[in-house]
Amino acid sequence: MVGDLILTSQKLILNTNYMLFLYGLFTIFMFSLLDRYMNEVSSMDFLYLGLFDSMIAIPLFSSRYPDTSYGFLFLGLSIIPLLKLYQTYCNSKYFHFINLVTRLAVVATIAVFLLDNVSIFPVEHSDTVIYIILFIGLLLTTFLAANIYREKSITPIFSSANLILILSIIGGALGESIEIIILGILIFSIVATVALIDNFVKEYRNETLKYMREKLVYKDILTSMKNxxxxxxxxxxxxxxxxxxxxxxxxxxxxxxxxxxxxxxxxxxxxxxxxxxxxxxxxxxxxxxxxxxxxxxxxxxxxxxxxxxxxxxxxxxxxxxxxxxxxxxxxxxxxxxxxxxxxxxxxxxxxxxxxxxxxxxxxxxxxxxxxxxxxxxxx
The missing domain is CATH 3.30.70.270 (Reverse transcriptase/Diguanylate cyclase domain)
Structure with a gap:
């Protein structure tokens, strides 16, 4: 009976994780399309979100969470595209702090990965360092989401998505449920995508109107030459x-x-x-x-x-x-x-x-x- 429950739980984790991974690939695919056919406005936000989803999902394909230093490498570095996503919309005065945290995350994660591979720092100790990096990064995203909400640089839906992310991770950690964490990240990604699409459409419309105004002001109507x-x-x-x-x-x-x-x-x-x-x-x-x-x-x-x-x-x-x-x-x-x-x-x-x-x-x-x-x- 207990074995069946464990097996069912593992299948649920794996299936939800597949959805998260595929959604990450879908978001990256959206980036490639928008970047190619609508390059008047930057679509890097979709790339950042897709990388975050994919890098979170890759370690969860193992039977344990995660069981190798390679899994921890992806997990530790996953906070970087997430912070870059938030950096796009937060006040520029926080850029230096964000860049500092991302550099520290890169250095610490790669150091743990190398030490673990030479058996100096085993996996069971590596997870503590990685979780600390993730915790610091998520605290920073909450602070940035509050700043984004105050600055109104993107629709409030984006800040709501961050709230879903934090609550799901806290709830999953307290209840020792990976399913809640994965599901929360997936819901966060979907809600964040809605906010990003809405913002992208507004920026694209503004850029189109700006182009049309410049065309009317600086282009000769008869010949299309500069006037x-x-x-x-x-x-x-x-x-x-x-x-x-x-x-x-x-x-x-x-x-x-x-x-x-x-x-x-x-x-x-x-x-x-x-x-x-x-x-x-x-x-x-x-x-x-x-x-x-x-x-x-x-x-x-x-x-x-x-x-x-x-x-x-x-x-x-x-x-x-x-x-x-x-x-x-x-x-x-x-x-x-x-x-x-x-x-x-x-x-x-x-x-x-x-x-x-x-x-x-x-x-x-x-x-x-x-x-x-x-x-x-x-x-």
Missing amino acids: RQSFEKQLKEDDKNINDFNSYWAISIDLSDIKYVNNNFGYSHGDKLIQNLADSIEDTFEDIGNCFRIGGDEFIVLIKNEPKEKVERYIELFESVVSSYNKLHDIKMITSLGYDSYKFGYDKSIFDLVSRTDYMMCKNKRRFKTSWMPDKEDE
Whole structure:
């Protein structure tokens, strides 16, 4: 009768432990999916929780709890991913203390493991050290959970999960029931996962809204290029660090006769011509510089740390792209271009360079009469 009860208890422990281990693998799998397909927000919390579950479960697959130093190694180190999970949401002033406890846990656990393997510190003494490490770590998680609850850095469900974890471990220890401990850890993991998913969704939504706001503020709607606000922001940042660059180039590009196209062929054709020019600029210069649309028919390219020969080679490539486009289309893409580099010791700021290239572009501007532009007599 007693033997049957022991066997039933062992099967219950093993089955519950299998569930805990599989749940740990499931949480790690969730991390891999979120990290790959939704990497705008960190999913490391799921990895920490999965590692904690797996490292707790591995020693319990033995008939005794645990019966080797390898089991104690996993058990002692399991507190580290748990503390890292809590560190994500607690006040930063506790980071140093958390890192200190994790280092001590690593050193103590590995020391016990090595001493046990050389028979200096047998298993029956090792368990006391490991349980002390776990007890200190769990006390720290309770303190951190209270801080998280006060800071409201994550839903209160997370703090409730920690309460379930502590009560199950205390209850299991007092009642000498491993089943209660394993079941409590499993329930803690499920409740914590709900809190983590809720927090992940909120952060992902916030990051998406932030991205959309930045896209509206810093992106040109017609061409999807960076707009004038983005250009001015870039200039201010680069102007502060101008001495860090070996060279700094600006290329001003203007699309001529866009007004004529709009008036005679419609705004849709004018918009299409602007889009085609934007594509030509980005296709040519995006490998070496940042491209901006700063006005209706005005574009500029900023290039850093490139020699003059390379910049001029890309300008020639751009002109050949425009020439090829004009051979294939009735409505021509007539562009004017001016470029120069920042003169160290002469220019007071990058804005002087931009003004100079804009002047050079205007000076080089030409009015071309194309096949689709009628003579004045014909008009």
